[in-house]
Each structure stands twice: as C-alpha cells, then as structure tokens.
Amino acid sequence: LAKTTQPISMDSYEGQEVNITCSHNNIATNDYITWYQQFPSQGPRFIIQGYKTKVTNEVASLFIPADRKSSTLSLPRVSLSDTAVYYCLVGDLISSGSARQLTFGSGTQLTVLP
Amino acid sequence: KAGVTQTPRYLIKTRGQQVTLSCSPISGHRSVSWYQQTPGQGLQFLFEYFSETQRNKGNFPGRFSGRQFSNSRSEMNVSTLELGDSALYLCASSPAPLAGGVGELFFGEGSRLTVL
Numbered sequence: 117l118a119k120t121t122q123p124i125s126m127d128s129y130e131g132q133e134v135n136i137t138c139s140h141n142n143i144a145t146n147d148y149i150t151w152y153q154q155f156p157s158q159g160p161r162f163i164i165q166g167y168k169t170k171v172t173n174e175v176a177s178l179f180i181p182a183d184r185k186s187s188t189l190s191l192p193r194v195s196l197s198d199t200a201v202y203y204c205l206v207g208d209l210i211s212s213g214s215a216r217q218l219t220f221g222s223g224t225q226l227t228v229l230p
Numbered sequence: 231k232a233g234v235t236q237t238p239r240y241l242i243k244t245r246g247q248q249v250t251l252s253c254s255p256i257s258g259h260r261s262v263s264w265y266q267q268t269p270g271q272g273l274q275f276l277f278e279y280f281s282e283t284q285r286n287k288g289n290f291p292g293r294f295s296g297r298q299f300s301n302s303r304s305e306m307n308v309s310t311l312e313l314g315d316s317a318l319y320l321c322a323s324s325p326a327p328l329a330g331g332v333g334e335l336f337f338g339e340g341s342r343l344t345v346l
C-alpha cells in the first residue's frame with residue numbers, strides 16, 4: 117500500500133522557491149511518482165512525473181532520492197497564480213478484496229502571498 | 231487537441247433521484263477513470279474503463295455504476311441519490327490502462343452535483 121503523506125498547507129511569497137515533500141514509504145518497484153496541481157472547481161493538472169533521481173521540465177523539478185521513499189516537488193520563483201492544491205500520486209493499484217483502486221494523497225494547499 | 235469534456239458542469243438533484251454524467255476523453259485515449267472529490271474525503275477513485283470493460287473499481291456502493299462506449303466516451307450513473315453524494319465528479323483519460331506505474335492522467339473540469 118503506497119500511501120502518500122504530504123503537509124496539509126504551505127505559505128510562500130512571490131518570487132521564492134517552494135519545495136513540497138511527499139512521503140511514500142511503501143512505494144513499489146514499478147511505481148512512478150506523479151504530481152498534480154488543482155485549482156478550485158477544476159480538475160487536477162499534470163505537473164511532472166519521475167521514477168528516480170531528478171526530473172526537470174519547464175514548470176518544476178522533481179527530486180527523488182535513491183531509496184525512493186520520498187519525493188520533493190520544487191517550484192522555482194512562484195507567483196500568485198501558483199496558489200493551488202498540489203497532489204502527490206504514487207502509481208499504485210491497491211487490492212482490496214476484488215477492488216483495485218488508485219489513491220491520491222490528501223494534497224498540500226500552497227498559498228503564495230504578495 | 232481537445233481536452234477531456236465533461237457534461238453537465240453543474241446539476242442539482244433531490245434525494246432518491248438518479249443522475250447520469252458524461253465524459254468524452256481526449257481523441258485516441260481508451261482509458262477513462264472516474265473520481266469523486268469532496269472536502270472531507272478528498273479525491274477518491276470510483277472506477278476505470280478501458281476498451282468498454284471495467285478494469286478497476288474503488289470502494290463505492292453498487293449505486294455507482296458506469297459504462298464505456300465503443301468510441302471511448304464514458305458515462306457514470308448514480309442511482310437513489312443521497313445527500314452525501316454531493317461532490318465534484320471528475321473523469322480522466324489516458325492512452326493506456328491504469329497499471330502499477332500510472333502515467334499521466336488528463337482530467338476534465340468535472341461535474342458539480344448537488345443533492346438536496
């Protein structure tokens with residue numbers, strides 16, 4: 117069961133770098149780590165995905181240590197528009213009886229202040 | 231390329247009624263998964279369809295059902311609505327079925343259901 121744990125909320129100021137860490141102690145060998153961003157009344161939007169070490173794209177970086185039991189989403193120079201909920205998802209279909217289900221973490225509310 | 235389209239965006243029902251929500255995936259995507267999002271429970275997985283077959287199912291009662299058509303469009307039905315079914319219902323599409331290493335999911339904007 118690759119349950120994820122994230123901080124409930126974080127505050128930052130415009131122009132700062134923000135790092136959000138997610139713990140996933142029971143991550144499976146084949147699982148990737150994916151981060152999503154969600155604004156109110158909208159569906160989550162893919163930010164970045166990685167398996168190990170470091171991944172960078174035009175909006176964020178993802179750092180994954182060798183043991184893969186945690187990951188850190190790094191948002192460089194945040195702006196007010198980055199205020200949103202950020203979800204860490206570890207690809208894991210959990211068997212529960214006959215049901216196999218995908219589980220998101222509770223998310224981190226990032227508030228960027230002027 | 232058009233994104234995932236969900237209809238209707240907003241709807242109000244009363245207890246005991248039923249509701250059908252629709253989801254049109256991105257062209258070429260054959261996997262559609264559904265999620266319920268509430269303030270108290272967060273994002274919860276309902277089920278996934280791939281090539282018209284339900285592949286995975288979350289822990290929801292049988293009142294929640296779905297289907298997928300040959301063009302990959304999917305519908306979700308909730309019968310005998312309860313107050314607690316008020317939520318944002320999201321669908322997501324992906325090219326491949328959900329597996330151990332879940333790839334990028336493309337979400338729609340959701341259908342906001344209010345049950346009175």
